[in-house]
Amino acid sequence: MAASSHSIGIDVHAVSHHFDLSGADLPVLDSVDLKVEPGEFVALLGPSGCGKSTLLRLIAGLEPPAAGAILADGQPVMAPDPSRILVFQDPTLFPWLTVRKNVAAGLEARGVLARERHRIGQALALVGLERFADAYPHQLSGGMAQRASLARALVHDPSLLLLDEPLGKLDSLTRLALQDELVSLWQRTGFTALLVTHDVEEALLLASRVIVFSDRPARIKAEFAVDKPYPRHRDDTELVHLRREILQALGLSLS
Known part of the structure; x- marks a missing residue:
């Protein structure tokens, strides 16, 4: 398959969102600003239920944000488009x-x-x-x-692949193999990738940048550049150090 004709850049400007639960608002995203460059591979980490998957759905155009704006190559995201594809945790075939x-x-x-x-x-x-x-x-x-x-x-x-924990339910060996394949697909086809994961090592092995979100309503707490060539190795000392920093940003620590 030929490479994508171009990669999409994404700009998330002051995006807030909430859900209506029995007439009460449940805040999910709180004034999120995020810029993803064309061709970049970005991983999103944060506590379960903080709003990461909701952000992917908004970028995919499945619903509009309650406040703020999302731009794809400078154009407002108003609806789903085949250039922006969302892949879920379950294959749903x-x-x-x-x-x-x-x-x-x-x-x-x-x-x-x-x-x-x-x-x-x-x-x-x-x-x-x-x-x-x-x-x-x-x-x-x-x-x-x-x-x-x-x-x-x-x-x-697609010019943008939105990956909502696509490897989350796989056994460890299959997950490792598909991590390598995802990187290879990204390198060969040239799409922009935005990955939601709960696996810090997975984020470090795949992404060129890791974004850490707070508890709901999600705000960006920290971001980390992963300036390492591929293929990457878990025991790389720089990645081990970054893993420790990310876990600390997530409110966890290693004894």
Whole structure:
């Protein structure tokens, strides 16, 4: 598959958000400012339920922020767009469709399947699922199902990939393998990546910058540049030091 025609830069300006729970407002985001450069890989860390996934949904255009603005390449984000694709923790594949037809579903929904059909095979090749194109979701392992979910996103040739803990439910060995594959996909296709994770090591292995959020309502507490070449190694002394600093920013400490 050819690289994305361009990567999207994202500007989050003073974004606040809340949910309406039985008539009462539950604040989720509190005046968040975040700039993501085109082609950057940024990881978001913070306590569970602080608002990280909500921020991804707002950037994806699934709902508007209660206050503030989100810009993609300088244009307001008003609705979902195939250039900005959100990948969830669960693969959410259609169980009655083969892997190939799952990957094709988005193209069909957009009315571009006839013109873009060649992208299906390219996307499956990118994630190593060519031999499983005619398999059904129940025949896939967890890692393979998540690869299929990634292929379903990559078939649109997105300029921004929003990753909401996509490896969170995988076993440790599969997770390690897919971490390497995510970096490889990012390097080959050139998309901008924004990853929500609870795994500090994962953030350090994948991202060029790590953003740490506070408890809900989320504010940015700290950010860390990860200026290390790929592939990275967990026992790298600089990464070990950064891990300690990030854990401290999260309110944790190592004895």
